[in-house]
Amino acid sequence: MTIVGTSGLVLNEKLLFEHSDPGRKGYSLPKLDVPSAELPAELCRQEINGFPELSEVDVVRHFTRLSTWNYGVDSGFYPLGSCTMKYNPKVNEAAARIPGLAGIHPATPSHLSQGILELMYRLQSALAEISGFARVTLQPAAGAQGELAGMLVIRAWHEARGSKRTKVLIPDTAHGTNPATASLTGYDVMPIASEGILTLEEVEAHMNDDVAALMVTNPNTLGLFESNIEAICKLVHERGGMVYCDGANLNALMGIARPGDMGIDVMHFNLHKTFSTPHGGGGPGSGPVGVTEELIPYLPGPGVECDGLGVDCDKESYRLESANADSIGRMMAFHGNVGIMVRAYAYIRSMGPEGLKYASEMAVLNANYVRARLEGVYDLPYKSRSLHEVIFSDKDLEGSCHTLDVAKRLIDYGYHPPTIYFPLVVKGAIMIEPTETESREILDEFCDAMISIAGEARDNPDLLHQAPIRSKVRRLDETTAARKPKLRWEEGG
Amino acid sequence: MRYIPHTAGDVTQMLERVGVATLKDLFVEVPESVRLKRPLDLQELASETELLREFKALAAKNATPETHKSFLGGGAYHHFIPTVIDQLISRSEFYTAYTPYQPEISQGTLQAVFEFQSLICQLTGMAAANASMYDGASACAEAVLMAMRLTRRKRVLLSRAINPRYRAVVATYCRYLNLELVDVAVADDGRTDLDDLKAKLDDSTAAVVAGYPNYFGVIEDVAALAEQVHGAGARLVTAVAEPVALGLLKSPGELGADIVVGDAQSFGLPLAFGGPYVGFFAVRQKDVRGMPGRLVGETTDLEGQRGFVLTLATREQHIRREKATSNICSNQGLCALMATIFMSLLGKQGLREMAEQNLAKAAYARQQLSAVKGFSLVFNGPAFNEFVVRSEAPVAEVLTSLEKVGILAGIPLGEDYPELKDCFLVCVTEQNQREEIDALVAALQGGAA
Incomplete structure (x- = not known):
């Protein structure tokens, strides 16, 4: 087996501030062509203490060196479960940088922003078609903000009917954002312990007239399809509740099945997962929300409207419609992360309807292939058919090694580790989501590495405990970092 | 499909290894009743050339500072x-990485965020800043929530001179949290009316929010605001939508602000019809553990080398779930990097x-x-x-x-x-x-x- 990870020349690099030298300059501004002006002296500061002084070369070299310490999807396989680390197409980047799309001010009057409004309208229509919802708002900035928008919509719907329900049901496999969002919406969280997928009986036992909503993820974070979803939605509706779906795992379902057709009322999308926009080292994302017809009045505003028939309507007819009286209001200062929407729409246009379905099929095939190759080497806690991701555990690992050690050893082999210790219901979880953009060749190499590591855990556990040894830094002291937080550079500090 | 590398042979062999006959069999757990039985009704795919032509045609219908x-x-x-920014953020080690959960292979992102936090502290005159928020408005809303948690009070005064869209977002976030939002009038000079503020401040007030400069471009008397606000035991939140002003103005921290939020779009981010931008969020030392959002801290590795990690995660949703300080999960990583490069160049x-x-x-x-x-x-x-x-x-x-x-x-x-x-x-x-x-x-x- 060829180990991808090796050690090359790694360059050290100081902090910006440690490079700074008074008098260096990294910018050029035009000469001032109007008389200079002054503010009253008592309003002005002397200088910005600590701000660096660097040349353009210093800055370019600094950040180029920092970049080499990172690992991205373009560096290699990134099977981070639940994050859908698929390839980020380059044409999307080019599209988002077209001056007429990148340079438009958000307060530009509608008749002078028809192009961007049309693009947003087409994107929200495409997302509605893919998900089976009546309407999609593009405003939320990320998945968690989409959840907030969606749960506020549900609460607004309840309030409008005079319903004062106080609780939200959340399976214990859910992302942490789900309970945090429910809390921010003013609801109490009732966790449901689930064994794999939710059963109708479990939901029935908890679903009473104080429960406003059930939050599900489908496929769930175990990579399993919630097969009882229709019956569950029906039950929740009969008892006066709503069903929210975390759309983090939509990559398994495009063109296969639509959450809106399952009875789900609200779902957020993660454009930075399913729709290929780059994760940017933590953002920006984009978290549009789809809803059923009944919930449209409560969506955040303003939204993009079209006086006509979808993409074929008149050239001059796209407009931003102010939120109506029932709306939950605004989520963002402007119209959301439009630059991300441009990339996502470029992806949808590049893939077409068959391409999106094929992407989901290949994503599911890849996850199942990894599962087939690693089952028996690593413990597989849930046996039903996986969709886009597969969850193993460290239970069968021999000797003193745990999930964390496997993850760190993978770094030495040249891979980004999977998501680990999530979902919480699986002890020592190793959550692998290959996505569709990885070839069989890559998957085989990765599986070989995983098998090799299982052998090392048995024969030479120290290799795992010491790992990683080929990275820029070794394991870091996170305890001291949290106990005595040093969150900024300080002169002489 | 150029983004999907499987050959027909691969698919056949992989299906065989998995032990199913067809791709459809992979979806056996998806009940027939919810399967989509028709193709998605979307436009046929566009080639790269067609796509760029289509997008440029849309772009041509927009007015920008290049056309107007x-x-x-x-x-x-x-x-x-500066040209440098787009060149550097196009390093795909930066833009195709995820949140730096594995610090050994994420030191580039982590050090850059640490530098961002440091620069925001210097700019605002505050002790600590987080790794960024979605935008200035949502940062403002999170500041209000934080003040409410810290003071255990339920009333928030918002100057009518802050950006009205920031006020709207605060209202959305607080909609069901049983919080009273009260507007403070604008005086004739365009600043927050200090008399009206005095009349409305009381010992149930958690926070007062004012702009700096405010929505009308006017520079508030932050010191005077702080004196009143602190007199009532509340927190002063200053919202800075135009941080270029801080190149010249006294820092809000120096003038007595308790939480400084704002948007760093001015620092090298394109207008992009309103986003992605990048919110910043800075606090005093005593409030660090009450902050929302990601934080990067300095530490050392096994060999004593300096390194950086995500830290104080026990505030966050993935650990605390419903008891977290916020539901925020991501930051605006790449946008924060853009602002960091901008501040480094301008200096x-x-x-x-x-x-x-x-x-x-x-x-x-x-x-x-x-x-x-x-x-x-x-x-x-x-x-x-x-x-x-x-x-x-x-x-x-x-x-x-x-x-x-x-x-x-x-x-x-x-x-x-x-x-x-x-x-x-x-x-x-x-x-x-x-x-x-x-x-x-x-x-x-x-x-x-």
Whole structure:
């Protein structure tokens, strides 16, 4: 087996501030062509203490060196479960940088922003078609903000009917954002312990007239399809509740099945997962929300409207419609992360309807292939058919090694580790989501590495405990970092 | 499909290994009743050439500062963007990475965020800053929630002179949290009315939010605000939508602000019809553990080398779930990197010079415009790069007639401020050449009124 990870020349690099030298300059501004002006002296500061002084070369070299310490999807396989680390197409980047799309001010009057409004309208229509919802708002900035928008919509719907329900049901496999969002919406969280997928009986036992909503993820974070979803939605509706779906795992379902057709009322999308926009080292994302017809009045505003028939309507007819009286209001200062929407729409246009379905099929095939190759080497806690991701555990690992050690050893082999210790219901979880953009060749190499590591855990556990040894830094002291937080550079500090 | 590498042979062999006959069999757990039995109704795929042609055609229908003389601000600013920024953020090790959960292979992102946090602290005069928020408005909402948690009080006063969209987002976030939001009036000079504030402040007030500069471009007396607010045991939140001003103005921290939030779009981010931008969030030392959002801290590795990690995660949703300080999961990583590169390039001298240019250009424009018959300035408080103009002729007509000569003169204020229905907000930055300002003045003189 060829180990991808090796050690090359790694360059050290100081902090910006440690490079700074008074008098260096990294910018050029035009000469001032109007008389200079002054503010009253008592309003002005002397200088910005600590701000660096660097040349353009210093800055370019600094950040180029920092970049080499990172690992991205373009560096290699990134099977981070639940994050859908698929390839980020380059044409999307080019599209988002077209001056007429990148340079438009958000307060530009509608008749002078028809192009961007049309693009947003087409994107929200495409997302509605893919998900089976009546309407999609593009405003939320990320998945968690989409959840907030969606749960506020549900609460607004309840309030409008005079319903004062106080609780939200959340399976214990859910992302942490789900309970945090429910809390921010003013609801109490009732966790449901689930064994794999939710059963109708479990939901029935908890679903009473104080429960406003059930939050599900489908496929769930175990990579399993919630097969009882229709019956569950029906039950929740009969008892006066709503069903929210975390759309983090939509990559398994495009063109296969639509959450809106399952009875789900609200779902957020993660454009930075399913729709290929780059994760940017933590953002920006984009978290549009789809809803059923009944919930449209409560969506955040303003939204993009079209006086006509979808993409074929008149050239001059796209407009931003102010939120109506029932709306939950605004989520963002402007119209959301439009630059991300441009990339996502470029992806949808590049893939077409068959391409999106094929992407989901290949994503599911890849996850199942990894599962087939690693089952028996690593413990597989849930046996039903996986969709886009597969969850193993460290239970069968021999000797003193745990999930964390496997993850760190993978770094030495040249891979980004999977998501680990999530979902919480699986002890020592190793959550692998290959996505569709990885070839069989890559998957085989990765599986070989995983098998090799299982052998090392048995024969030479120290290799795992010491790992990683080929990275820029070794394991870091996170305890001291949290106990005595040093969150900024300080002169002489 | 160029993004999917499987050959037909791969698919066959992989299915065999998995132990199923067809791709459809992979979805056996998806009940037949919910399967989509038709193709998605979407346009056929576009090739790369077709796609760019289509997107350029859409782009051509938009007015930008390249096609129009633009004086639009109001929370989104047309500033100089150094070429270096896009070159550096196009390093795909930066933009194709995830949140730095594995610090050994994420030191680039982590060190850059640590630098971002440090620069924001220096700029705002605060002790600690987080790794960034979605935008200035959501950062403002999170600040209000944080003040509420720290003080255990339920009343928040919002200056009417902060960006009305920030106020709207605060209202959305607080909608079901049993919080009382109260507006504070604007005084004649365009600053927050200190008498009205005094009347409304009480011992149930968690926070007071004011802009710096505010939505009208006026520079608030932060020290006076802080004195009153602290007297009532509340927290002062300053929202900075135009951080270029901080190149020149005293830092909010120095003047007594407790939480400083804002948007760093001005620092090298394209206008992009409103996003992605990047919110910043800075606090005093005592409040660090009550902050929302990601934080990066310095530490050492096994061999004693300096390194950086995500830290104080016990505040966050993935650990605390419903008891977290916020539901936020991501930050605006790449946008924070852009702002970091911008601040590195401009540095101590550059940010000041840029701020001085903004001040001078806006002062020139203000002076010229105030001399045009039919137009007047509304507020006389000290201003940075924006100001409010009152028009004798209906604002909509004035703005429309200017659009026809290629000028986006400003943002009408009537929708957000009924008492200012005859006014618009003008922004002048270092990007506006004198000729553009003169053209605006000439157009107003020449019968736009």
